[in-house]
């Protein structure tokens with residue numbers, strides 16, 4: 001049996017539109033309703049026929065939903081929830097896809113007292129935004145981490161987990177605070193590093209902008225892809241996962257200083273040992289079948 005019959009998506013950008021496409025592909029009988037604050041996005045979703053209905057307000061979108069998924073930037077979760085609070089059916093489950101979880105659970109609980117809130121984070125995405133960037137296979141064989149709060153209804157957790165499994169994801173459950181520490185190091189810090197290095201390269205006086213573009217064929221090019229990620233989304237991620245990111249950044253700076261010292265002192269063995277250890281980690285990821293779907297994954301859908 002399907003976990004939900006009437007699904008509403010609030011926010012129809014990359015992730016929201018990918019969920020809509022994946023629901024169409026895997027659960028075609030589900031009635032899909034969508035709402036986005038941006039009228040151009042609503043028009044595009046209408047044109048692409050990604051939902052059965054696109055409404056003019058958040059309230060109208062949720063009125064008969066049994067699952068509502070907030071797919072807006074994490075800084076907009078509170079406002080999006082407040083907008084639909086008066087129309088949310090008592091038995092609906094509300095979920096989200098935000099990249100940071102403890103703060104999102106806090107603001108949703110505040111905005112929707114008494115609602116069944118089961119947050120989730122599909123660990124899948126690209127550097128692109130908007131409804132045209134989405135695709136149905138985005139979640140295939142990618143993790144989706146469910147982060148219920150204390151005392152969350154186990155049956156509701158099961159239904160949300162089953163929903164994501166049907167979209168092709170592998171599901172894991174984690175406490176929101178633990179999620180935020182894990183993702184701080186595996187996702188948030190790498191983005192911060194990419195944003196930094198691309199900025200540094202373009203600020204170098206002795207290197208021209210055209211040289212940065214011309215010679216960015218290798219490792220740097222991968223950084224530019226990540227550094228092209230959505231500014232609103234990432235501003236909000238760093239502001240809502242501040243403590244964990246700052247903690248991981250401190251650890252990272254110490255390790256970077258150690259490598260800097262090894263280079264300065266000519267300690268080749270230290271460098272070699274470090275690089276050998278990190279190479280094994282990459283190989284472990286590939287052996288587990290969790291390899292990247294190629295750096296230009298999103299681009300092939302342009």
Ligand SMILES: NC(=O)c1ccc[n+]([C@@H]2O[C@H](COP(=O)([O-])OP(=O)(O)OC[C@H]3O[C@@H](n4cnc5c(N)ncnc54)[C@H](O)[C@@H]3O)[C@@H](O)[C@H]2O)c1
Nearest residue numbers: 011013014015037038072073074076098099125126129130
């Ligand atoms: N992009 C990724 O790689 C990725 C991966 C996993 C999770 N996420 C999370 O998914 C969420 C959405 O990210 P995205 O990449 O789809 O962003 P996006 O910019 O492509 O889409 C966000 C959409 O939300 C709409 N919106 C903003 N405020 C709104 C409001 N109050 N009410 C209704 N609509 C509103 C915007 O108009 C936009 O269309 C974020 O919370 C992000 O952290 C992103």
Ligand SMILES: O=C(O)C(=O)C[C@]1(C(=O)O)C=C[C@@H](O)C=C1
Nearest residue numbers: 099122123124125126127186187
């Ligand atoms: O591949 C990318 O472009 C991504 O940045 C995807 C990525 C990640 O860091 O893994 C980014 C943020 C999300 O919350 C989940 C996935």
